[in-house]
Amino acid sequence: MADDGYGSEYNYTLILDKFEKKTLITYSMYLKEKQHKYKNNPLITANWEYREIDDYYICPNKKELHFQSYRKKRDGYGIQRDFKLYACEACVGCPLRSQCMKQSTKLNTNKRLYKNLTWAYFKAFTNQQLSDPKTKHIYQKRKIDVESTFGNLKANLGFQRLSVRTKSKVECELGIALMAVNIRKLAKISARFRSLIRKKPSNSKKMNFNGFFLKELKGYVPAPLTVHSYKDKVVRVDKVLLRPLIIKR
Structure with a gap:
């Protein structure tokens, strides 16, 4: 597609x-x-x-x-x-x-x-x-799932082009860019969650952030759980938050 x-x-x-x-x-x-x-x-x-x-x-x-x-x-x-x-x-x-x-x-x-x-x-x-x-x-x-993410990357985050070559390096750089998109979404979800708690303190007993986050998870950019080599380190991209984990050899 x-x-x-x-x-x-x-x-x-x-x-x-x-x-x-x-x-x-x-x-x-x-x-x-x-x-x-x-x-x-x-x-x-x-x-x-x-x-x-x-x-x-x-x-x-x-x-x-x-x-x-x-x-x-x-x-x-x-x-x-x-x-x-x-x-x-x-x-x-x-x-x-x-x-x-x-x-x-x-x-x-x-x-x-x-x-x-x-x-x-x-x-x-x-x-x-x-x-x-x-x-x-x-x-x-x-058009909704893909183009909006690309438009956000290019227009709002200024990610116009890749700065590396070869498939493994491109996947690492793109994974970091998508991680930035997801962190922004996580910050908005966290702020919205705190706002609900402040407006109605009784919600703190009924709601927890993990459950609230899982409902909003559909808005995150998915990525496969893969292990990539970059220079002298291994960068693993987490499936949910695209969190790069640096693992020393």
Whole structure:
């Protein structure tokens, strides 16, 4: 599960085919494609009529774009992607030419359309996954559970980037940052608990901090109980409070 920045053909292929896992990752155009303005724009090629039997598209000016050849392209990350090339044979003099094609295109050039069937499949799969109420609810919770913590780290605590490399060191530094988040939450819980006791002293007999804390535990950032090596010491990250324990060798 991740945001649309990770929604690429390579990532979908890796997760679904190699790791054989389900994915809940949107792509960059996911929200825009849901808009009424996008769906009803006839100049957007995704809205063009497609005749599957004869394998051609029909543009808004009722011209046909027939299949020409298979093409291969590399994206910005050097990943090779497969496309089907469709081309129109009569774009000269079309009244929609200025809107359909780039202004820099030569006057005698016809419209070309590249279609990536693999990418189209992953987009359809993503839309199907997020149309299910259960998976949609899971993805919506991510925005609350994950993004709020990252936003707090970056905006309020100034944790903009990691200062170390390698997985073990990154886990240690991130664990310390999350520990700071949890300590702030613990301080707020403690202050709220003392406030309840001051307002009604009789609560001190009915309530104890441990029980009060356990009710609020759902707001803490979880972390696995792991042991990491950092320089000449071993740092263990506690599961509940992310308390680093320094253990001498």
